[in-house]
Amino acid sequence: MFHANYVAPSSLEELLSVLHHYGGEAKIIAGGTDLIPQMRLGKLAPRILVDPQRLPSHGITETSQSIGLGACLTHTQVINSTLMQRVYPALVDACHQIGGPPVRNRGTLMGNLANASPAADSALPLLVYDAQVVTASLDGEQVIPLREFYTGPGQTRLAVDEFICEIRVPKFSDQTKAVFLKLGNRKAMAIAVASIAVCLSLDELGQIYQARIALGSVAPTPVRAYHAEAILLSNGLNDEIIFAAANAAQQAASPISDLRASAGYRSKMVSVLTRRALQMISRGLSQDDANV
Amino acid sequence: MSEFELHLTINGVLHVIQAEPCLTLLDILRDKLNLTGTKEGCGVGDCGACVVLINGQAVNACLVLAAQAEGKQVITVEGLAQDGNLHPLQQAFAEKWAFQCGFCTPGMLMSCYALLLNNPDPTPEDIRDAITGNLCRCGTYQSVVEAVLSTVKVSRKASHD
Numbered sequence: 001m002f003h004a005n006y007v008a009p010s011s012l013e014e015l016l017s018v019l020h021h022y023g024g025e026a027k028i029i030a031g032g033t034d035l036i037p038q039m040r041l042g043k044l045a046p047r048i049l050v051d052p053q054r055l056p057s058h059g060i061t062e063t064s065q066s067i068g069l070g071a072c073l074t075h076t077q078v079i080n081s082t083l084m085q086r087v088y089p090a091l092v093d094a095c096h097q098i099g100g101p102p103v104r105n106r107g108t109l110m111g112n113l114a115n116a117s118p119a120a121d122s123a124l125p126l127l128v129y130d131a132q133v134v135t136a137s138l139d140g141e142q143v144i145p146l147r148e149f150y151t152g153p154g155q156t157r158l159a160v161d162e163f164i165c166e167i168r169v170p171k172f173s174d175q176t177k178a179v180f181l182k183l184g185n186r187k188a189m190a191i192a193v194a195s196i197a198v199c200l201s202l203d204e205l206g207q208i209y210q211a212r213i214a215l216g217s218v219a220p221t222p223v224r225a226y227h228a229e230a231i232l233l234s235n236g237l238n239d240e241i242i243f244a245a246a247n248a249a250q251q252a253a254s255p256i257s258d259l260r261a262s263a264g265y266r267s268k269m270v271s272v273l274t275r276r277a278l279q280m281i282s283r284g285l286s287q288d289d290a291n292v
Numbered sequence: 293m294s295e296f297e298l299h300l301t302i303n304g305v306l307h308v309i310q311a312e313p314c315l316t317l318l319d320i321l322r323d324k325l326n327l328t329g330t331k332e333g334c335g336v337g338d339c340g341a342c343v344v345l346i347n348g349q350a351v352n353a354c355l356v357l358a359a360q361a362e363g364k365q366v367i368t369v370e371g372l373a374q375d376g377n378l379h380p381l382q383q384a385f386a387e388k389w390a391f392q393c394g395f396c397t398p399g400m401l402m403s404c405y406a407l408l409l410n411n412p413d414p415t416p417e418d419i420r421d422a423i424t425g426n427l428c429r430c431g432t433y434q435s436v437v438e439a440v441l442s443t444v445k446v447s448r449k450a451s452h453d
Contacts, residue, residue: 006296006313006359032355036316037336049314051360076349100425101403103337105349106356188424189338 002039008051015163016138018050024160026050030072031106033099034115052163060084068134069167075104075112075122088169090125090178090197097121097180100188110164113149116156117191119217123150124197125180126167127214127222133158134166143168150221176201176210177281181273185260192217193261196249196273200281206236213245213274218253218266225252228274237282246275300361302327303371309358317361318342318353321368329369329398333427340426343399343406344368350406352425369398372405381405381443388439392430400426404440413444 006029009015019026027046029035030053038044053072060081061068067087069078075095078084084092098104098112098121112122113133123146131146135158142162149156158164178199184190195216200208211232213225228249235241255266298309300317302325309324318335321327321344333341335354342353345367372379378386381404391397400423407414407422414422419440423433 002314003312004314006357008359029357029360032357032360033337033352036355036357040335049357051357053360099337100340101406101422102340102343102350102352102425103355106351188421 002045004039004046005048006051007048008054010054010056012055012136012163012165015050015052015055016136016161018048019163020138020161022048026160028052028111028114028163030108030111031074031103033103033107034111034117064171066168066170069109069169071108071110071163071165073109075099075107075109076101078109078122079104087171088125088129088178090180090199091122091129091169094121094125094180094182094197097182097184097187103189109167113146113167114156114158114164116150116152116154116221118153118219118221119192119195120222121180121182121192121195121216123222124195124214124216125178125199126169127224128178128197128199128212129169129172130212131170132168133164134168135162136165137162141165147224153220155221172199173201175203177284179277179280181277181280182216183269183273191260194218194255194266194269194273196270196277198274198277198281200232200237200278202237208232208235208237213249213252213277215249215252215270215273217260218255218270220254223252225249225270225274227251232278237278242275242278242282245278246271249274296359298358298362300358300366301364302366303368311358313357313359315358316354317344317346317356317358317366320358321353321366327368327370331395331398333395333399338427339396340399340403340423341396343402343426345402345406345409348406348409350403350422350425367402367405369401372401379405380446381408381440384439384443384446385436388435388442390432390435390439391428392432396426396428396430396432400428400436404436404443407440408443412447414440416441 025047029049078095133144180197182195183193197214199212201210211229228245231245253270255263257263331341333339337352337355344353
């Protein structure tokens with residue numbers, strides 16, 4: 001049992017005023033799938049919960065250059081969207097591996113990012129799709145690249161009076177392929193032991209001209225594996241390059257040992273997952289073929 | 293904490309309830325409305341014993357603030373049987389022994405009920421996916437899959453007759 005006041009503003013201005021007024025004592029609640037357990041366990045005790053679910057719009061919006069994912073978009077809405085399945089399949093795969101159906105029906109992308117778990121499944125595809133976090137406060141809008149958003153476990157650059165109003169993801173050409181892989185203790189309801197998303201763009205000669213790799217559960221925040229990305233650039237996706245990139249990916253990892261796995265195991269799995277993800281892209285395989 | 297007036301439609305009946313805003317839907321169901329079919333297991337969304345439907349979707353009642361269910365349609369396990377007759381899914385659970393101690397059963401039933409609402413002809417894989425958020429420590433999972441499949445078969449036969 002916990003105590004807090006609750007408000008569900010019907011306009012963004014009202015929501016931002018409440019956040020400004022209460023400062024750090026207000027918390028945004030949408031799906032509540034992370035927040036309510038933390039409050040129940042006494043880790044958080046906000047004075048007021050601010051629910052954005054009555055704000056006018058929070059769906060998926062498409063422009064010529066990007067796609068906007070609204071504040072209260074749930075994991076289930078991402079999974080069921082034919083647009084998301086076509087344009088961001090790795091994000092759909094990641095959302096499908098979060099919790100179980102009841103959690104996915106309530107939990108939101110916005111919440112998964114704001115909660116800033118190093119193991120957040122949806123953060124990895126969004127990192128490799130080079131998403132931006134659009135925040136709003138009474139001072140106006142701010143656009144933060146997701147790769148600069150995290151500052152530590154549970155910590156982000158989001159100020160106490162700021163609200164994530166959109167996640168903006170660029171569109172890609174058909175030559176861009178992405179995959180997400182998660183290693184967990186079971187297929188559902190599992191927090192990742194280690195996870196990865198890879199996004200590559202290849203030209204007509206098979207040369208990689210854009211490479212992004214993101215790792216989960218192996219550092220204080222979700223991280224990009226820049227060394228491995230550099231190895232891939234301007235090369236073809238052959239076995240030699242894949243093994244070199246898989247080894248280099250470990251440089252981005254600084255894992256800890258915890259109840260799920262040891263640091264040493266996690267480090268090794270970074271290489272294994274990197275190799276598997278790159279091989280899947282090189283062989284044109286999808287998530288359904290993965291046997292992790 | 294100031295009390296709220298909540299309007300919840302539960303199993304088709306509108307309830308007007310005075311409650312603290314941060315009570316969960318589970319607290320309201322069990323403690324204010326005496327609908328104790330919905331169970332509290334872990335209280336943090338891991339076990340699925342408290343699964344109910346909100347607007348046709350399976351959710352963990354322990355992770356929903358009662359205030360967030362304002363104006364929504366809630367269905368609990370008590371809403372499955374009609375006029376004293378078990379719902380076909382409940383009947384199939386009984387026939388296939390899809391429970392042992394029974395604690396997970398209300399949540400398990402509601403996850404399967406939500407599945408059938410959205411997908412009337414599920415594969416065994418669809419059923420397993422639908423109950424990934426429901427723990428059964430007696431280990432009746434396989435019987436649950438069989439019960440759902442037999443419900444589908446019965447309703448298919450009924451629609452053919």
